[in-house]
Structures are given as structure tokens and as C-alpha cells.
Amino acid sequence: MSWFTKTFSSTIGRKLVVALTGLFLCSFLVVHLIGNLQLFSADEGIAFNAYTYFMTHNPVIRAMEIILLLGFVFHIYEAYALSRRNQGARSVKYAVNHLDQNSSWSSRNMGLLGTVIFIFLLVHLYNFYFKLKFGEIGLDAQGNKNLYAITEEAFSQWWYVALYVISMVALAFHLIHGFQSAFQTLGLNHKKYTPAIKAVGYVFSIVVCAGFAAMPLYFFFFK
Numbered sequence: 001m002s003w004f005t006k007t008f009s010s011t012i013g014r015k016l017v018v019a020l021t022g023l024f025l026c027s028f029l030v031v032h033l034i035g036n037l038q039l040f041s042a043d044e045g046i047a048f049n050a051y052t053y054f055m056t057h058n059p060v061i062r063a064m065e066i067i068l069l070l071g072f073v074f075h076i077y078e079a080y081a082l083s084r085r086n087q088g089a090r091s092v093k094y095a096v097n098h099l100d101q102n103s104s105w106s107s108r109n110m111g112l113l114g115t116v117i118f119i120f121l122l123v124h125l126y127n128f129y130f131k132l133k134f135g136e137i138g139l140d141a142q143g144n145k146n147l148y149a150i151t152e153e154a155f156s157q158w159w160y161v162a163l164y165v166i167s168m169v170a171l172a173f174h175l176i177h178g179f180q181s182a183f184q185t186l187g188l189n190h191k192k193y194t195p196a197i198k199a200v201g202y203v204f205s206i207v208v209c210a211g212f213a214a215m216p217l218y219f220f221f222f223k
């Protein structure tokens with residue numbers, strides 16, 4: 001086995017990959033949220049459609065898409081491999097195990113939360129990304145594909161809105177634990193800094209997920 005394979009299949013190697021890809025995916029969420037805020041502008045989607053045209057035609061963004069895809073693949077694969085290893089490591093269960101007192105609910109359910117987010121991603125990419133790239137979509141007044149109309153249609157259905165809101169709650173719990181856990185893996189575990197990292201993680205997770213959840217709710221109730 002080469003040093004590369006050895007490093008990335010060791011527990012610490014896998015943890016590092018999960019931490020680094022997780023932080024990278026957090027940066028994607030910030031960019032994605034800021035871009036999508038154009039859904040709230042009062043121009044019936046002109047700015048939003050121009051933005052999605054830019055996102056699908058700019059060569060730098062297209063190259064970033066491949067890195068993003070790799071980020072998701074490595075994050076999911078390595079996290080899954082870690083949880084399999086952790087389950088397998090202890091064949092005899094502890095006689096007394098106060099896990100509910102020793103750890104948070106989200107830290108014990110990262111796999112479940114991740115699965116909800118994964119299902120959300122499949123539905124989301126099908127409806128937004130693949131329709132935009134490969135679907136037949138009408139054009140807006142500027143001649144751009146009218147993804148705003150697709151968004152409006154999707155978010156006029158209660159079950160679609162419910163799926164998004166529930167998924168954003170799952171994402172918030174996933175991020176609250178994941179954010180501070182990533183810094184811990186990177187060695188930033190200090191009496192002085194850990195509470196600040198936890199606080200930033202809370203604020204980040206809640207602001208980002210509330211921002212995303214506000215979009216379907218806005219369309220459903222106000223459009």
C-alpha cells in the first residue's frame with residue numbers, strides 16, 4: 001500500500017478528509033446562499049436568471065463544480081467509512097453507556113442527518129441543476145433560461161416546501177456538530193478558543209439554514 005492510500009484509509013486520515021471537505025462545503029453554502037438571495041429581488045427573476053446563466057457558463061465556475069463534486073464524494077465516502085469502522089471496532093457493547101449524557105444528539109446522529117441531506121440533494125439537483133442544464137425551460141424577457149419560474153412552481157407545492165424546511169433543520173443540526181468537530185480534528189481544541197468556535201458554528205449553521213429555508217417559505221406564503 002502506498003503512503004497515500006495508507007494515510008487516507010487510516011482513521012486520522014479519514015477524519016482529516018471529512019473535516020477539510022466539510023469546511024470547503026461550508027464555504028460553498030455561503031456562496032450559494034448569497035447568490036440565491038436574488039430570489040427575493042422584486043424583478044420577477046431577471047437578476048436570478050442572469051446569475052444562474054453566469055453560474056452555468058463561466059469556465060472558472062464550471063471547473064469549481066468538479067472540485068465541488070469531489071468534495072461531496074470524499075466527504076460522504078470517508079464519513080461513511082469512519083462510521084462503519086467505529087461500529088465494527090466495538091463488537092461487545094459497554095455494559096453502562098450514558099451516551100445521551102456524554103454527547104449531543106446531533107453528534108450521535110450525523111449519519112442519519114447526512115442521509116436526509118443526501119436525499120435532499122438528489123431531489124434538489126434533479127429539479128434545479130439538471131433541469132437548468134439539460135431540460136426544456138422557457139426564456140425570460142432577457143433571453144435567459146427562466147429558472148425563477150421553475151423555482152416558483154416548485155415552491156408553490158406544500159410537500160416541496162416541507163421537504164426543504166425539514167432538510168434545512170437536518171442541515172443545521174449536521175453543521176452545528178460538524179463545524180466544531182472539524183476544528184477539533186484540525187487540532188484547534190483549546191479551553192480559550194473552543195467555546196468561541198462553538199458559538200461561531202451555532203450562528204453560522206442557524207443563519208445559513210434559516211436563509212435557505214426562508215426561500216421556499218417566501219414563495220409559498222408571499223408569491
Ligand code: HEM
Pocket residue numbers: 032035036052055056065068117121124125128129132147151164171212213215216
Ligand atoms: C432553498 C434553497 C435553495 C435554492 C433556491 C437553490 C437553488 C439552486 C439553483 C438555482 C441551482 C442551479 C444554479 C446554480 O448552480 O446556482 C442550484 C445548484 C446546486 N445547489 Fe442549490 N439551492 C438551495 C439550497 C441548497 C442547499 C441547502 C444545498 C446543499 C446542501 C444546495 C446544493 C446545490 C448544489 C450542490 C448545486 C449544484 C452545484 C452548482 O452548480 O452550484 N442547494 N441550487
